[in-house]
Amino acid sequence: MFRIAATLGLICLPMGALAVGPEDDPPLPTQSTTTCSAGMIWDPGLGRCAVIRNSRLGDDALYRTARELAYAGRYEDAIATLGQMSDPTESRVLTTLGYAHRRAGRVDLGMAYYDRALAADPDNLLARAYLGQGHLLAGRYNMARRELDEIRARGGAGSWPETALDRAIAAGAAFSDY
Template identity: 50%
Template sequence: MRALILATALCIPTFVFAAGSEDPTPPKPTQTTTECKSGMVWDEKTKSCVAPQESQLDDDVLYQAAREFAYAGQYDHSQAALRAMSDQNDDRVLTYMGFTTRKMGDVPAGMAYYNAALQVNPDNILARSYMGQAFVEAGQLGAAREQLKEIQARGGRESWSETSLKKAIETGDGYSY
């Protein structure tokens, strides 16, 4: 039985979770985007919607809210949740600030955030994937391929970051989360 489990595990692609920032699936909608309004975040303890900057929510809850907002296309609300996180130099914050800023149309500022995230954590393969997707959107396929090589060299083979960037290079389309 152990041999079967090991053989199965070796055949199934694995996903790398870099700095807690890589999740291969879109976030599931929670009360944050289904019940709360105007960028409020669901507080499980109080069972109510709270303003991210005025709440006692921990950084992981705020990060998940930021990710959920970004996936829902609510980039300004995502940024508000990110700005409420305690460490503004956290590479997760910088990566999603880059993503949301780029999606809001300011590509140079988005790239600056990605570069800042990579200064903090050169192994942040999610930042590399989003940066590569920005290069694809700008028609800079060589630069996108360089980021793909970096992802692979930094342990990101068969990760969401690698797969999404490969697909973006092939199709010319990026992802919204």
């Protein structure tokens, strides 16, 4: 019974929940998305929600919080949180900016961020998976397939980026929710 429920749970996950690696698996909800309202994030140092620009979080915590916000559909808050990081040119920052903009409907801007992320780190498999999903949205299946091949060629066979993009390609852009 448990196996059936677990399998159904995986099948029912929206494509946006498919991501990569331990650091890049879909983030779990924290107080930033369960307690804090728009424009606010949880600041453990303060023990309460804080205005994004006033938080005292370090870069890693800001990054994790921004990903959580983006996956929760709070795209503008994710973008604002990433704006507080000390190096906005980091590949992981650019990837998450791309995700937030693409999911907010600014697909071309999101794609430009993925290109910048890959220029900074060609081995960023998460950026490649998201770029491939963006290509699917635009109906460019051959380019999505090319990103899947790149993921595999760069050691990503069996990883979440490969799985996420492979499932998105199999489902087709009309079905996917990423």
